[in-house]
Amino acid sequence: xxxxxxxxxxxxxxxxxxxxxxxxxxxxxxxxxxxxxxxxxxxxxxxxxxxxxxxxxxxxxxxxxxxxxxxxxxxxxxxxxxxxxxxxxxxxxxxxxxxxxxxxxxxxxxxxxxxxxxxxxxxxxxxxxxxxxxxxxxxxxxxxxxxxxxxxxxxxxxxxxxxxxxxxxxxxxxxxxxxxxxxxxxxxxxxxxxxxxxxxxxxxxxxxxxxxxxxxxxxxxxxxxxxxxxxxxxxxxxxxxxxxxxxxxxxxxxxxxxxxxxxxxxxxxxxxxxxxxxxxxxxxxxxxxxxxxxxxxxxxxxxxxxxxxxxxxxxxxxxxxxxxxxxxxxxxxxxxxxxxxxxxxxxxxxxxxx
Numbered sequence: 001x002x003x004x005x006x007x008x009x010x011x012x013x014x015x016x017x018x019x020x021x022x023x024x025x026x027x028x029x030x031x032x033x034x035x036x037x038x039x040x041x042x043x044x045x046x047x048x049x050x051x052x053x054x055x056x057x058x059x060x061x062x063x064x065x066x067x068x069x070x071x072x073x074x075x076x077x078x079x080x081x082x083x084x085x086x087x088x089x090x091x092x093x094x095x096x097x098x099x100x101x102x103x104x105x106x107x108x109x110x111x112x113x114x115x116x117x118x119x120x121x122x123x124x125x126x127x128x129x130x131x132x133x134x135x136x137x138x139x140x141x142x143x144x145x146x147x148x149x150x151x152x153x154x155x156x157x158x159x160x161x162x163x164x165x166x167x168x169x170x171x172x173x174x175x176x177x178x179x180x181x182x183x184x185x186x187x188x189x190x191x192x193x194x195x196x197x198x199x200x201x202x203x204x205x206x207x208x209x210x211x212x213x214x215x216x217x218x219x220x221x222x223x224x225x226x227x228x229x230x231x232x233x234x235x236x237x238x239x240x241x242x243x244x245x246x247x248x249x250x251x252x253x254x255x256x257x258x259x260x261x262x263x264x265x266x267x268x269x270x271x272x273x274x275x276x277x278x279x280x281x282x283x284x285x286x287x288x289x290x291x292x293x294x295x296x297x298x299x300x301x302x303x304x305x306x307x308x309x310x311x312x313x314x315x316x317x318x319x320x321x322x323x324x325x326x327x328x329x330x331x332x333x334x335x336x337x338x339x340x341x342x343x344x345x346x347x348x349x350x351x352x353x354x
Contacts, residue, residue, distance in 0.1 A: 019048075027052055034060040034139075036128060057136040057235075061125060062244075063143045126228040137238040138229070145247025146218040147211075152176070154297065157215040157248045158329035161223045162259035164266070164277055167306060167322065169329045170215050171338055172208065174299035176291070194345060195285050208283065208301050212351075215248065216305070221273040222250045223265065230260055249329075268354070278308045281349040284341045291333040302326075302341040308350070 018026075030053055033039055043053040125140060149155050152175045159168040199205055222241045230236060230252075239252040252260065268275040282304045289300035304326060323342070330338050 023048075023052060027055060030056045031058045034058045036061045036132075054131045055134050056132065057134060059129065059132055059135050059137070060139045060141070061128060062141040124228075125225075126232060129229060130232060132233075134235055135233050136235055138233070138236060139240045139242070142241070142243040145243045145245040146221070147214040147247060154334075155211055155215070155247060156330060156334060157219065158251070158325075159215075159219040159223075159248070160251050160253075160256065160325065161219070161274070162252070162256040163263040164274060165216070165219065165223075165279075165305070165307065166256065166310075167325050168216065168219060168304070169326050169338075170212055170301075170303040170305070171330055171334055171341075172211050172299075172301045172303075173289075173297040173337075174207075175297070177296050177298065178294060195347060196287065199285065204299065208285075208303065211301075212281065212303050212305070216276050217273065218248055219250055220268070220276050221271075222248075224267060224273045226250075226252075227265070230257060234261075276354055278353045279305050279351045280308050281305050281351055283347045283349060284344045285347070286341060286344060289337055289340060292336050293333060295333060297337060300337055300341060302338055305351075 026049075030039060030042065033042065034056070036059060039053050039056065039059075043050045129135065129138075147155060154171070154173040154176060156172070157168065157170045160166045226239065226241065230239070236257055237254050239257065240249065242249040265274040267273070284302045286300045287298065289297045291297055304322065306322070326338060326342065327335070329335075
């Protein structure tokens with residue numbers, strides 16, 4: 001009679017293969033994860049994970065709901081609140097009457113329902129990020145863009161900040177349509193390359209000014225509330241603050257973060273945002289612009305903004321850098337539209353600081 005075979009446990013099967021990975025590899029994986037919420041879950045898995053999670057260099061923070069700084073959902077700063085609409089309407093009227101210099105300064109150069117600061121889980125970004133002491137690249141995504149627009153309107157902006165705004169580009173359009181098919185004898189839209197007189201009389205210029213002011217307010221407000229994050233994270237080399245709508249993006253690089261720390265931003269007397277300095281604005285406009293994919297944009301507008309104190313604005317190097325910033329500001333059909341608008345005639349405006 002043959003003896004029964006004995007079964008022994010295979011000790012190799014009890015080993016956690018993940019534990020055989022060196023810490024450096026695990027940290028690379030966590031850097032790919034980036035998302036703060038997912039990293040928080042990983043930190044609860046084991047003591048080892050907990051000790052490594054907060055050493056990551058790349059962090060992504062996304063807001064999933066909107067409350068105010070004090071946790072009150074009825075925010076008077078929300079564009080959905082009646083009080084905000086009244087205050088903002090009065091503010092815009094004041095800005096329109098005092099901010100822009102007289103329209104005779106406009107000339108051709110012949111050059112061709114949301115609060116301002118949403119929160120995640122009733123905590124500020126600084127509180128959420130306080131345990132991440134080695135962050136180099138930080139991306140924060142708000143629930144939605146702050147600037148309310150009419151249905152069908154396209155509005156996008158991108159801004160670079162140091163201690164104050166350095167570059168800003170705003171792209172907008174009043175309506176996106178399917179491109180109509182014209183016969184051989186039809187012309188789509190008569191376009192001489194100049195801004196038509198109707199642009200000044202039918203509220204077209206005023207609308208673009210409002211777009212510009214609202215976008216600058218949104219950008220300077222985001223910049224102001226980044227102060228505690230930049231202060232608490234001296235290792236930061238790249239900071240991006242965007243929104244889920246893709247409406248606006250604020251960027252800060254190594255040099256800009258250094259400038260921010262050495263020369264703290266000046267707060268506006270009007271509200272909790274960084275003061276916008278006196279600036280030069282270049283406006284390019286097309287009543288009708290073809291977009292890739294069989295689409296067309298009406299009232300296409302590109303506004304570029306730089307502080308008036310920028311003494312290098314006339315140099316070729318600075319112009320090249322500015323063009324590169326504009327061309328890289330948008331993606332897809334909007335990038336093609338911005339490139340097309342850059343070829344059009346430029347109109348200059350001067351804006352006082354506010």
